[in-house]
Amino acid sequence: MQNDVRKEPGAVRKMTRAPPMNLPSDEAAAQGSSMGAVVLGEVTALRLVWEQMKWSRALLILLGLxxxxxxxxxxxxxxIAPNTFAFTLGGANVVDHWNLYQGAAFNWYAKVIYTVGDAQxxxxxxxxxxxxxxxxxxxxxxxxxxxxxxxxxxWAMMTQPAASASRGIANAFPPRIQRWAxxxxxxxxxxxVVFLGILPVGIDGFTQLFQAVTQYESTNAVRILTGVPGGLVAGLLLGMMVKAIKQFDVEYRSMRFRAPVPSLDKE
Known part of the structure; x- marks a missing residue:
């Protein structure tokens, strides 16, 4: 019998394939779409805020100032250099330190700001x-x-305008409070609202004003805290007064536009 002759096995070749292309998965695509929607929403919101801010140019200028x-x-x-304006005493509604502002230590910018501050x-x-x-x-x-x-x-800029400052202040609050108003x-x-806003300033300020009787001197922390509601309501009141003027003009122009033109009877 003849022996079986077997051939030596040849080298095995590996079949290689080109790596798959890195295509974005559905999850990545959804994430990118979601981020785009968020950015678009933020841009739209900022545009709406800007439209409300510039509705009254006078109020926008006032805010800028x-x-x-x-x-x-x-x-x-x-x-200015340290200790240029330090440990001063003076009175309200009068410029007490004019000679100090005229010195070389004050640049023109600091001179203007400190003079205006001194006057009030x-x-x-x-x-x-x-x-x-x-x-x-x-x-x-x-x-x-x-x-x-x-x-x-x-706050006033973001509030719905009204033809009166009182109505405008009411519009600045949630619907439930508006109904109560x-x-x-x-x-x-x-x-x-205005009374409650300025009440803390009035109590703290007048108690301190008559310290010869009350023996009370406020602190800077209390002064800052009492200025929070006072500043908010003062800004809201002033802002709604400015917007009321604009709203009155808008409504007046609208009434004139809709008013019928009287016809002249021909004889």
């Missing part, structure tokens, strides 16, 4: 905030009032 002034309260002390504030060093070794141009309470007054103006009267409601 308030933000500039409030920022300057922090920036001006940084533009007594600038007592122990009632002021400090930065860079200098007092702020106005005291802590007024600084707080301006900061939150800007927020109050923005209509029951008691929007004028009374607006007066109540």
């Amino acid at each position: 308030t933000i500039f002034w409030t920022a300057s309260l922090f920036i001006a002390p940084l533009t 504030c007594h600038q007592l060093w122990y009632r002021s905030l400090w930065i860079n070794g200098n007092q702020f141009p106005i005291d802590a309470r007024m600084t707080s009032l301006y900061i939150f007054g800007a927020f109050g103006l923005f 209509e029951k008691v009267g929007v004028e009374k409601f607006a007066v109540l």
